[in-house]
Structures are given as C-alpha cells and as structure tokens.
Amino acid sequence: MPTHCRFQLKEIPAGKRTKGSDITRILHDEGERLLAAVPRDCHVIALERTGKAINTEALAVQMNNWFSGGRDIALLIGGPEGLSPECLDRADSLWSLSDLTLAHPVARVVLAEQLYRAWSILENQPYHRAS
Numbered sequence: 001m002p003t004h005c006r007f008q009l010k011e012i013p014a015g016k017r018t019k020g021s022d023i024t025r026i027l028h029d030e031g032e033r034l035l036a037a038v039p040r041d042c043h044v045i046a047l048e049r050t051g052k053a054i055n056t057e058a059l060a061v062q063m064n065n066w067f068s069g070g071r072d073i074a075l076l077i078g079g080p081e082g083l084s085p086e087c088l089d090r091a092d093s094l095w096s097l098s099d100l101t102l103a104h105p106v107a108r109v110v111l112a113e114q115l116y117r118a119w120s121i122l123e124n125q126p127y128h129r130a131s
Contacts, residue, residue, distance in 0.1 A: 002119070004067070005067075005115075007112060007115060012030065014026075014030060014079040014080065015030055015079075017080070027079075027084045028084055031083065031084025031087045034087055035086060035090055038074045038090075039074070041071060041072070042071065042072045042074040043066070043071050043074070043092050044073075044074045044076060044090055044092050045073065045074070045075050045091060045092065045094070045095055046078075046083050046087055046088055046091035046093075046094050046095070047075060047076060047077050047083075047094075047096070047107060048078075048082065048083060048088065048094045049082075049099065049100075050094070051094030051096040052094060052095055053095075053096045053098075054095060056114060056117050056121070059114060059115070059117075059118040060118040060119075062118075063119060077107045078104060079104055097114075098110075
C-alpha cells in the first residue's frame with residue numbers, strides 16, 4: 001500500500017484453549033487486549049459474519065471518505081469464537097466479508113487484498129477488472 005494508505009497489522013495472541021476452557025472468559029480477555037491496541041480516536045469497524053456486506057466499489061468509496069476524513073481506521077478481526085461483546089459494542093460499524101465463517105488468518109488476507117483492490121480503483125490502476 002502507498003504511504004498515504006498505510007496498512008499496519010497488529011496481531012493480538014489468542015488465548016489458550018483446552019477442553020475445559022472458559023470460552024466466555026477467554027473471549028473477554030481477548031477483547032480487552034484487542035481494544036487496548038486500538039488508538040484513541042480511531043473509527044472502529046468490527047468484522048462480523050452477521051455485519052453489513054459491502055462490495056469492492058463501495059469499499060473504494062468508503063476508503064476515499066476515510067482519506068478526506070483524517071481519522072485512522074481500526075478493522076477488528078476476531079479469533080476462533082469471533083469478537084467479544086465489548087469489541088462489538090465499541091465498533092462504529094459492523095461489516096461482513098462473507099456469509100461464510102472464515103478463519104481469522106484467511107480473513108486478514110481477504111481484507112488486505114480488498115483494501116488494495118479498493119485503493120487500485122481510486123487510483124485508476126488496472127488491478128481491479130470487474131465489469
């Protein structure tokens with residue numbers, strides 16, 4: 001990504017899961033660590049399977065609005081059980097990458113590729129070839 005559209009990945013380690021783990025507690029702890037990594041004045045978007053689906057062209061329009069808005073954007077991707085209720089409450093909006101449940105490493109790749117694709121639309125680059 002170009003310097004004016006810096007993409008920074010902050011990976012928050014997932015809590016250890018065993019057969020008898022308290023998943024509610026693990027999800028809460030992961031959420032606290034995730035929210036602690038979000039800078040103060042960010043616009044927060046939580047990626048959630050039940051969130052609003054957007055297409056690539058709409059993402060490009062949104063990205064253009066972000067550029068003119070001057071705020072940083074934080075895109076939250078949950079672990080195996082998704083995002084904690086606290087993360088969902090903190091989010092300014094909920095987006096869905098797919099109706100399918102995606103493993104969080106796959107979701108990161110899909111999201112990064114779509115951000116690059118949206119940027120390429122804004123820059124009239126040939127990468128995006130949809131009709």
